[in-house]
């Protein structure tokens with residue numbers, strides 16, 4: 321009797337799993353019975369190239385079924401604009417992050433939060449302190465830290481990789497918590513960047529089997545092969561520290577009357593006036609800046625240095641523009657930005673070539689129709705930002721580094737898609753830190769170009785070492801460590817940096 325019942329149940333389950341799908345889903349590779357498209361999911365590293373290849377085969381909106389999950393891939397700026405921007409009311413959720421949220425406990429971190437009132441409270445809190453006007457109030461701080469960076473580089477150009485780590489972390493710690501960072505191996509920076517890297521790994525699409533088979537989350541940490549559980553326990557300890565420790569430090573500094581002006585202090589002061597922000601929202605919002613702001617800017621800075629190693633003529637053209645436009649004896653600063661179109665184009669081309677968030681996952685909360693296709697409710701919708709930024713229709717010869725593509729008769733061409741739009745994300749989940757990051761990165765790029773020459777390192781035979789261009793996978797992607805030569809352009813640049821450091825009393 322039991323055997324018959326089991327057989328009937330098994331047949332029923334099989335029939336359910338193999339039932340024909342009558343919805344007009346977006347095109348995609350043929351699905352295998354039971355397994356769906358598991359074998360069509362692009363493999364790491366650089367899985368965004370595989371997603372772009374799917375777009376070439378099946379069009380700008382394509383579909384995969386991965387172990388019961390609907391996955392829709394958007395490979396064009398138009399599709400992303402039509403869906404994630406124009407219909408953002410239903411396209412702003414996040415997919416289920418089993419490893420990140422349910423195993424490693426990152427559910428307090430804004431990028432992993434589902435869309436809804438709780439997220440909106442956090443985004444409002446961030447917007448108040450990171451909007452375009454608020455971002456300008458941090459220009460002077462960025463300038464000071466950048467001069468300090470240029471000065472440190474005079475003495476240790478070979479240390480540039482670690483010094484960029486310092487610069488990105490010092491900016492975030494100063495702005496968010498009023499904490500001054502002196503050394504490159506400061507524990508605050510190490511903690512922030514370590515946790516950000518781990519969060520990026522935990523949230524990476526398809527990197528953990530538990531994201532595909534959620535039941536695995538119940539296996540105990542001691543079980544053979546459950547390394548992901550043991551890692552998660554370790555990660556949880558550090559990310560809870562990252563959320564609490566700097567916040568507690570500001571509370572303590574305020575009580576002692578010596579807290580520097582910073583976002584945390586402003587939030588706490590506003591809170592005593594009108595207690596609209598709970599301590600939890602404040603900690604989460606500040607933690608998101610701490611963890612979301614440093615490794616992203618860092619990856620973009622390193623992407624720029626990488627681009628300069630490979631593209632000496634673009635570097636020279638930008639330097640010529642700076643020398644021609646700015647008077648000798650001054651370091652470029654934010655107000656110079658509109659007068660340096662080639663530098664702006666070079667910055668945009670760097671963001672296009674090496675987007676630090678190549679794949680951006682959203683999730684749709686209702687079934688939708690788009691150009692005759694059904695987008696099922698609950699689909700993971702992956703914007704292939706890398707694919708959009710390497711689309712030859714928008715950017716001819718996309719693999720060539722060509723800042724000129726953004727210029728027309730010497731000025732920025734408004735008809736060419738500004739890569740910052742895709743690069744900073746979409747709709748109601750667009751990066752809240754984009755104005756801060758944009759100003760910080762531009763300043764880094766223009767001052768590096770103004771003061772230093774960046775060229776390939778040489779091997780023992782004097783041959784240039786051309787670094788491999790593979791970007792590592794993760795929610796935040798970066799070039800891997802590579803050697804290069806960074807040299808002051810001339811003696812007057814040294815004097816200029818030192819004079820500026822003196823003027824700023826650094």
Ligand code: HEM
Pocket residue numbers: 430431432433443450608609610612613614616617620676677680681742743744745746747748749750751752753754756757761
């Ligand atoms: C080069 C620098 C940066 C880039 C390219 C970048 C890019 C992105 C992208 C693509 C997203 C996802 C958007 C989406 O889902 O559509 C995002 C989210 C986010 N970014 Fe940035 N970001 C950068 C720097 C920063 C900085 C400096 C901060 C903080 C000051 C920051 C804070 C955040 C936060 C909190 C989120 C989560 C937003 C949400 O899920 O609603 N980012 N960023």
